[in-house]
Amino acid sequence: MTTAGSGSGAGDVEALARQYFSAWGDALRHAAAPPGATAGPEGQGNWQQAIDWWAQMMPNAASGPADEAVHRFREQAGGWYGTMQQVAAQFAGRDTTSAEVAQAWRTAVLGQGDGLLQWMLQGARGHTQAEGPDLLQLLETLQRQFGPWLQSPAFGPGREHQARWQALLRAQQDYQAHSRDYVDQIKQALDDAFTLFEQRLAEHEQPGNQLTSARAMFDLWIDAAEEAYAKVALSEPFQAVYASLGNAQMRLRAAAQQEIERLTESFGLPTRTEMDAAHRRIAELERLVRRMAAGAGAAPASAAKVRRPAVKPAAASKRTPRAAKPAKPAKPAKATAKPTKASKPTKPRKRSE
Amino acid sequence: MKGPLGFNAEDLLQETLAMQRKLMDGLKLLPSVDDVDYGVTTREEVWRDGKVTLYRFVGTEPPVHATPLLIVYALVNRPYMVDLQTDRSLVQKLLALGHDVYVLDWGYPDRSERYQTLEDYLLRFVDGAVDHLQAHNGGEPINMLGICQGGVFALCYAALRQAKLANLITMVTPVDFHTPDNMLSHWARQVDVDLLVDTLGNIPADLMNASYLMLKPFRLNVQKYVGLLDILDDKDALEDFLRMEKWIFDSPDLAGEAFRDFIKQFYQGNGLMHDGVRIGEDTVDLQQVTLPVLNIYAEQDHLVPPDASRALRGRIGSTDYTESSFRGGHIGIYVSGRAQREVPVTITRWLNERSQ
Numbered sequence: 052m053t054t055a056g057s058g059s060g061a062g063d064v065e066a067l068a069r070q071y072f073s074a075w076g077d078a079l080r081h082a083a084a085p086p087g088a089t090a091g092p093e094g095q096g097n098w099q100q101a102i103d104w105w106a107q108m109m110p111n112a113a114s115g116p117a118d119e120a121v122h123r124f125r126e127q128a129g130g131w132y133g134t135m136q137q138v139a140a141q142f143a144g145r146d147t148t149s150a151e152v153a154q155a156w157r158t159a160v161l162g163q164g165d166g167l168l169q170w171m172l173q174g175a176r177g178h179t180q181a182e183g184p185d186l187l188q189l190l191e192t193l194q195r196q197f198g199p200w201l202q203s204p205a206f207g208p209g210r211e212h213q214a215r216w217q218a219l220l221r222a223q224q225d226y227q228a229h230s231r232d233y234v235d236q237i238k239q240a241l242d243d244a245f246t247l248f249e250q251r252l253a254e255h256e257q258p259g260n261q262l263t264s265a266r267a268m269f270d271l272w273i274d275a276a277e278e279a280y281a282k283v284a285l286s287e288p289f290q291a292v293y294a295s296l297g298n299a300q301m302r303l304r305a306a307a308q309q310e311i312e313r314l315t316e317s318f319g320l321p322t323r324t325e326m327d328a329a330h331r332r333i334a335e336l337e338r339l340v341r342r343m344a345a346g347a348g349a350a351p352a353s354a355a356k357v358r359r360p361a362v363k364p365a366a367a368s369k370r371t372p373r374a375a376k377p378a379k380p381a382k383p384a385k386a387t388a389k390p391t392k393a394s395k396p397t398k399p400r401k402r403s404e
Numbered sequence: 405m406k407g408p409l410g411f412n413a414e415d416l417l418q419e420t421l422a423m424q425r426k427l428m429d430g431l432k433l434l435p436s437v438d439d440v441d442y443g444v445t446t447r448e449e450v451w452r453d454g455k456v457t458l459y460r461f462v463g464t465e466p467p468v469h470a471t472p473l474l475i476v477y478a479l480v481n482r483p484y485m486v487d488l489q490t491d492r493s494l495v496q497k498l499l500a501l502g503h504d505v506y507v508l509d510w511g512y513p514d515r516s517e518r519y520q521t522l523e524d525y526l527l528r529f530v531d532g533a534v535d536h537l538q539a540h541n542g543g544e545p546i547n548m549l550g551i552c553q554g555g556v557f558a559l560c561y562a563a564l565r566q567a568k569l570a571n572l573i574t575m576v577t578p579v580d581f582h583t584p585d586n587m588l589s590h591w592a593r594q595v596d597v598d599l600l601v602d603t604l605g606n607i608p609a610d611l612m613n614a615s616y617l618m619l620k621p622f623r624l625n626v627q628k629y630v631g632l633l634d635i636l637d638d639k640d641a642l643e644d645f646l647r648m649e650k651w652i653f654d655s656p657d658l659a660g661e662a663f664r665d666f667i668k669q670f671y672q673g674n675g676l677m678h679d680g681v682r683i684g685e686d687t688v689d690l691q692q693v694t695l696p697v698l699n700i701y702a703e704q705d706h707l708v709p710p711d712a713s714r715a716l717r718g719r720i721g722s723t724d725y726t727e728s729s730f731r732g733g734h735i736g737i738y739v740s741g742r743a744q745r746e747v748p749v750t751i752t753r754w755l756n757e758r759s760q
Contacts, residue, residue: 098420105427109434120649121434123629132630136420144412146405170625171618252408261410264419268409269630276622284618285590294594301596301603308603327518327605334519334661338684341528 098136102129130167132269134159139265149256153249156272160241171237190223190307219310222303229299232292236283244272244279251275423633430636437639440647443484445495447507451536455511456529458536460504461487461495468502469759471570472537472546475507476530476561478553479662480612482654483507485738486551489647492739497748503755508533512656518605522665523684526561534561534568545570547755552576552708552734556670559716560683563692571758573698573751576734578708580715582674587619588707592671601660609655619706648739677715696724698754700747705734726754 106125138155160167194201201220205213251271255262262268283289312322405412411419451458458474475495477483486507487495498505508530513520537546548569550558555577562572581589601607617624635641675681681688697720701713710729717725728750730737737743 101424101427105431108431120629120632120646123625124632127626127629128633131626136416139409139411140413140416142407142409143416144405144414147407147409149408152408171621255408256406258410261405262408263410263415265411265416266419270627273622273627277620280621281587284587285584290590290594293591294596298596298599301599305599305603323605326515330516331519333516334521334524338521338524338528345527 098133099129102133126170130163132265134163134167135269135272136265139268149249149252152252152268153245156248157245160245168237168241172234190220190303194220194223215306215310219303219306222299222306226296226299226303229292229296233296236289236292240280240283241276243283244276247275247279248272426633426636430632433636433639433642437642437646440643440650442489442647442650443487444490444493445487445499450506451533453529453532455513455517456533457509457511458506458533459509460506461499463496463499463505465499465502467499467504469504469755470541471504471544471759472541473498473503473505473755474533474537474546474548475505476548476550476554476558477507477510478551479510479525479658480553480655482651482656483509485651485735488651488739489644491741492644492744494738494743494748497744498751501748501752503752506533506537510656513606513659514657515605518660520659521661521684522557522560522669525662526557526564526683530557530561531565531568534565538568547571547573549573549575549751550577552578553666556666556676559676559690559693559720560681560688562695562697563688563690564683564686566692566695569695571696571698571755572693573700573754574713574716575700575747576702576705576708576713576737577699577716578670578712579676579719580674580712581670582677583709583711583715585709586712588615589671591615592667595667597664597667597672601664604660606660607658607663609653609657612658613653613655616707648735676719690719691721693720694722696726696758697722698726698728698751700728700730700737700750702730702732702734702737704732704736707734724758728754 102125106121109121135156138152138159141155142152165172197216200213201217205211205217248271251274252262254260255271262271308323312324316322446462447459448462449457450460475483475486477486487493490496495505495507510525510529534546534548538544545568548558548562548571550556550573552575555574556579558572558574559577559579562569578586583589604611632645635645669675669681673680675688676690679687679689697716699713699716701708701710703710705713714727717727730743730746732740732742737747
């Protein structure tokens with residue numbers, strides 16, 4: 052993570068932060084001065100900027116899960132929560148109605164286009180991996196550059212190749228169509244959520260039952276959004292759209308993989324199909340051996356009862372149960388102080404979608 | 405003020421200033437939080453087959469109960485959830501109550517394990533581990549605790565190899581996969597799982613995680629992270645949060661053929677409700693499960709709805725069936741304070757009643 056505070060001591064970072072937040076606080080106080088005054092869009096901008104700035108100020112020491120959490124906090128707190136603060140500021144200290152507030156919230160969210168929904172929609176649009184190859188973008192470029200050739204009837208020596216590429220692009224177009232259907236479902240859920248939010252707000256109109264903070268408004272919105280989404284997600288149309296999208300994505304991916312295999316094969320490299328065939332044979336053989344061994348009443352050779360101790364067994368592992376037949380603790384292979392990384396199998400690198 | 409909002413500009417200002425203070429605290433605290441540790445109980449490897457390892461947990465006192473208790477966990481997440489941290493460890497509580505606790509760790513399957521089937525998982529790995537424990541328990545049957553998908557495995561295993569088990573405990577285990585509130589199953593119903601597995605080989609963890617997050621997208625992707633604001637000044641709470649994040653996203657890829665088997669037979673075919681599950685060459689008949697069964701479900705479980713678990717009642721051959729409800733969700737049943745107080749005690753009391 053890059054930081055604006057790199058090279059500065061922790062004290063410098065804190066001083067800078069205090070300076071920044073102090074200035075922001077002054078601005079807010081100024082905005083709050085006249086009763087009923089609104090912070091306006093710049094109020095929300097300040098909030099988002101503050102979160103962005105805060106995340107950038109985070110020293111490099113914040114790494115691993117903390118870094119990821121900061122990233123997500125920056126996205127969601129800066130976006131959804133910041134927008135809710137903006138809406139709350141519009142109505143602070145004055146009479147209003149549920150319909151008015153709900154409409155302002157709808158306008159604020161939709162006014163950012165898909166901005167606040169990116170995290171929900173990017174998967175459906177094929178952009179699933181930040182660091183991986185963007186297959187969809189690659190195919191779109193291909194279609195632009197070779198469009199006429201790929202649309203024309205295939206013939207001649209390159210006929211088979213052309214036909215395959217045409218099929219690949221058809222798979223891409225099919226996938227995009229299903230992706231649009233999925234996005235429509237999500238937007239339907241969002242639309243229903245706005246309606247439900249207004250109803251939930253109306254339940255708080257009685258004095259003594261009013262919402263007392265922007266955070267309470269935000270939590271109410273989350274409840275309404277979840278409820279509306281669940282209704283759509285459990286519907287028959289969603290089930291069909293979800294499956295169609297997944298299936299279309301797999302057809303596209305399978306077609307792309309086929310092309311990659313052809314390419315690697317042409318360079319004399321082993322293909323995934325060949326590797327899979329070998330793995331399948333090994334699995335089948337192991338299964339056969341296990342069945343035969345089970346039939347003969349012997350344990351298969353692949354299972355090791357116990358590994359030889361690599362280190363002196365811990366005293367704790369020599370214990371025996373206090374009562375009845377002891378659950379013999381088998382010759383301990385190794386007593387690990389903690390089952391942490393040292394004893395954890397290596398996790399393979401995650402693959403791109 | 406009339407309307408649903410009962411705050412003025414000064415209230416909003418104070419709310420924002422309070423958040424600023426939290427952000428300031430976070431700026432100091434977050435960098436001091438190292439990569440979180442997890443898994444607190446000493447354990448020793450006692451058996452291994454390929455990447456699958458059987459661990460024995462080592463308590464501070466020797467076990468009182470002679471019969472080993474084998475925890476069979478799901479394939480989709482890592483089993484250290486049952487031993488996450490000192491004050492959130494089902495394992496530690498069970499050890500303290502005198503049990504001899506083991507867990508089967510599936511490891512992280514890679515492409516070479518793509519062709520492992522449910523038969524391999526049940527009749528090779530689970531059965532191999534059970535054989536090992538039996539051999540060290542004078543040939544006596546052992547107790548099994550199946551959790552979530554591991555509970556489904558445990559039920560099937562009990563139907564096929566009942567003589568090797570003394571008692572069976574299932575926790576948040578789906579039996580009826582087609583209850584109306586089961587969103588995951590609803591989505592899986594029309595997915596072409598053959599195409600999926602043939603294309604992907606193993607099922608990537610990222611794909612599974614994305615699906616789980618979309619079950620409650622606003623709560624799990626938005627509200628949870630905004631909630632970080634509340635704990636930015638609390639190192640312990642921050643570490644708890646990050647430890648949970650670690651567990652949630654530390655997911656193994658899933659062996660393709662086992663995934664295909666599981667989706668088709670359970671999510672799509674609802675096989676346990678129709679006696680239609682086949683493991684290798686054997687048919688699973690739940691009527692063959694005549695051993696004592698304790699079925700623990702969570703009342704607010706969004707992954708395995710209570711009705712999905714409660715469907716076990718009447719489907720097994722056992723006349724000794726006990727149901728226990730837990731007030732909490734699918735994760736809370738392992739890690740909440742209530743779970744620490746209630747779940748191990750419930751299990752122990754139930755087992756004790758059957759060992760006399």
